[in-house]
Amino acid sequence: MATAIETRRSFLHFDPSHEMSEAEIERLVSLAMLSSTPGNTQPWRFVVVRDLTLRKELRAAAFDQAQVTDASLLVIVTADPSAFQSDRERYSPTAGPETSKVVANSMMQFYTGREWLQRDDAVKSTGLAAMTLMLAAQDLGYNSCPMGGFDIDAVGRRIDLPETHVVSMFVTIGKPVSDAWHRGGQLPIGEVIVRDRFTHA
Known part of the structure; x- marks a missing residue:
């Protein structure tokens, strides 16, 4: 893994003719899903964009950056800050019903009334997942680029982003x-x- 970290770079120009298999895409996302999240709430939602027309629209919303259309894979990493509220006990199914309830209740107590914390933690989680996604791509012989230079509102409209969700970043691979x-x-x-601790002059 040290090699993947040391050799990973942000590439801007990709071969538009290269295609990734569905198995490769699912492998990458499944690895990204192993990233840490508070209480295992997994607030990330990975929008895998393969529709060419939509890709062109997203490229326009990303100030005509070529990698949006030319990369083999475009993943829009989004977050659902309210994910912890949905069927809460599903986030720790292997821990058993009692532990699952304890974790679910602790997350409710931690986040209720703290919308800013819900959003902050959800976006932090997507950052961890995006980095894992890029390192996994590097390990599988691909290159990547994280992207933040786009019109967030325009992207949200193009992908029918739910009102409860936020767009974190693009990752092209x-x-x-x-x-x-x-x-x-x-x-x-x-x-x-x-x-x-910090020292102050």
Whole structure:
């Protein structure tokens, strides 16, 4: 996995002729679904877009970025912040009925009246899932690109996004036809590690 992390880059230009099988797509999404979420609430909803006409419309909403139509796979990662309320005990079926009820009740107590926290945690969860999706793609011999440069409202209309859901990001996956940009360089590790607490001058 370290190799996948070290070699993963964001590619902008993909081979539009390359097709992914349904088995590959389901494998990638199933791996992404192993990402962590609070209380295992799994608020992500992966919109896998294969319709070419819709892809063109989404490309227009993404300021004509070519990877939206040219990548083998376009996944719109969305979140349902209210997922914890729906059939709550299904989120821990292997834990047994009593533990499942305890987890469900704790999630209700934690989120009720805290809509901002529901949304924040749902979006955090989709970020973890998107990263897992990209690393899984890398491990399976594909390349990817996370995307945030698009008209969120226009995208929501194009995919008939439920009012309770939010769009988190796009992830495009495929076979690149050109190299990724050189890495911009990471900050010194001493600048990003904080030991115990922040110090103020």
